[in-house]
Amino acid sequence: MSDEIVSTPPTPVAEGMPAPTPVVAATPPPNPFNLLGLDPRLVKALGYSDPSPIQREAIPPLLAGKDLVGLAGTGTGKTAAFALPMIHKLVANNAKRQGVSGIILAPTRELAVQVAKAVANYGKPVGIEVLAVYGGTGYSDQIRSIRRGVDIIVATPGRCLDLIRKGKMPLDTINTVVLDEADEMLDMGFAEDIEAILSETPATRQTMLFSATMPPRIEDIAAKHLRSPMRIKVARDKSPGAEAPKVRQTAYVVRRDYKLTALGRILDLERPTSAIIFCRTRTEADELTETLGRRGFKPMALHGGLSQEQRDRVMKAFRTGTADLLIATDIAARGLDIEQLSHVVNFDVPPQAEAYVHRIGRVGRAGRAGVAITLATPNEQYQLKHIERETNQRIELAKVPTVEQLRQSRVDHTAEILREALADTNFTSDLRGMIGKLAEDFSVQDIALAAARMMIRPSRAEDDVEIPDAQRDSRNDRGRPGPGGGSFGGPGGGNRERARAGGRPTSKGMAKVFFGIGRDAGITPRDLVGAIANEVGIPGKDLGQIDVTDRFSLVEVPVDVAEYVVEVMEGSRIRGRKVHVRPDRAPRG
Ligand code: AMP
Secondary structure (H helix, E strand, C coil), X not given: CCCCCCCCCCCCCCCCCCCXXXXXXXXXXXXXXXXXXXXXXXXXXXXXXXXXXXXXXXXXXXXXXXXXXXXXXXXXXXXXXXXHHHHHHHHHHHCCCCCCXXXXXXXXXXXXXXXXXXXXXXXXXXCCCEEEECCCCCCHHHHHHHHHCCCEEEECHHHHHHHHHCCCCCCCCCCEEEECCXXXXXXXXXHHHHHHHHHHCCCCCEEEEEECCCCHHHHHHHHHHCCXXXXXXXXXXXXXXXCCCCEEEEEEECCHHHHHHHHHHHHHHHCCCCEEEEECCHHHHHHHHHHHHHCCCCEEEECCCCCHHHHHHHHHHHHHCCCCEEEEXXXXXXXXXXXXXCXXXXXXXXXXXXXXXHHHCCCCHHHCCEEEEEEECHHHHHHHHHHHHHHCCCCEEECCCCHHHHHHHHHHHHHHHHHHHHCCCCCXXXXXXXXXXXXXXXXXXXXXXXHHHHHCCCCCHHHHCCCCCCCCCHHHHCCCCCXXXXXXXXXXXXXXXXXXXXXXXXXXXXXXXXXXXCHHHCCCHHHHHHHHHHHCCCCHHHCCCEEECCCCEEEEEEHHHXXXXXXXHCCCEECCEECCEEECCCCCC
8 A cells, every 4th residue: 555656646645545525516515634734735636625634633633833753653644644734834835945945764765765755745836856865875976965955854863964064954944843653763773763863853753753653762753853743643444345355364473493494494385476574684584585595486685785787687587476485674665665475474473463464564465365374482372362463464374394295295286396397298209219218118107107206396304304383372372370370360360469569460461470570679560571571472552561670570461361471471581680580479578
């Protein structure tokens, strides 16, 4: 959807947007956009019949000059929500344009280009100049364009700061700064650059921050650099089938050390014609590329470490079929315009449901069937459940292909190739002569068998070993006491007597987990939330009360995963200290 380069002119209706109202009267009804206070020239050219929720809520206060924190992901119409007020400000009251008035920061080159196109489009009726600047290419063209005069610059944070430091980014005329996809920018390590840019631009500016999630670091930036911002949250459309793609969603639970081998086998059976495999790091991308290449696939890696030229080369190879697997880190794949995908593979469970939806949205387009495959470690199995709940879609748990299935698939594949070859029996006389000669000494059946055996890819040593199934069957876990004894007696179970922190009753549907570490070790609730999110995959918002005392801490977790939390967290390290974790049992001390 919105991860593609926006076409010109803007598409009138996007998924999840209000459908156009059918025209019944001879005179069309007034466009509701007019009521928001925007310059009529901008509204007329828009081509949208109704503002999206974020546009309805954000545009009036933005026109009034308020700062804004918008909790909204892609596909919500947020670009128009911030661009239209920016453009309006530029042209209102025939304002004299003098230099760059707005900076929009975006996480990647692709997104910067995409946003710049959209903004230019929205501003077309009043003729504004928009420029995208990003790293990985020379400075001179960008500097020349800035000097020629532009109204709005869309930039990646690193390059923006470089240009500021070089004195090439005019700052005194800036009256608006937008942080688009702030959480992504933070994930890419741009926090300091963003703060530096905000400190360099005039304090009188209007600031808008958009983010799909609100980690504490973003709250910090908002608190420090925005002036009593309006807060707007756009709920995801959860109506049934709203985003339901025609995608078969499957997950495999395997131990980390088996993941690579497992993926090879799964791909052997799935035989994707073109797939993206998402992974976390550049090293992982390179490792996957090498292993899958050895397996006979044609993979190519796409990650942040590539130059623009290398990137273009990879994309070309993928588009033309020279490569069949694109191994990409999440961020490197953003904004890529790829249509014909048969498979999307998550080599790890994406940390957020949103990322998952976004990734798998790349298959099953235009009515084509697609397959989404996710590899999860036992620890990540909870996160899968979380994604199922959030998306209201089922992710089928499947078993990694066995040695026997693998062998069978190789045989089937060879048979398929032979069948295709037999569609044309116009064999040359050389070939016929050769077989005729052989048939004097061997049966035709044996000759065919020998030829087929040569065609079948030989199995490798690693393919002769079964991969153990690591699925956590929750039924087996129930009732098993966690390490250190004790068990969860259901919500509020055994919680009558409490020492200090334990005094509060357990919230409904939650169970308390004891962590033998507290303030004395410098522990804050945030450390516990972070550790549980990392190790177990439970997002902070699913946790309940957290009490930290000097020597221990109590964390409320959903009762049905409490034992799992204990199992995963026991013996883990928080702030470098090994922690004892067990179900909370009263009384203590
Ligand atoms: P965005 O979330 O800004 O990336 O926008 C997602 C898509 O929705 C883009 O293709 C926009 O052109 C489109 N769009 C934005 N606002 C509206 C609207 N009010 N009605 C219909 N489509 C819209």
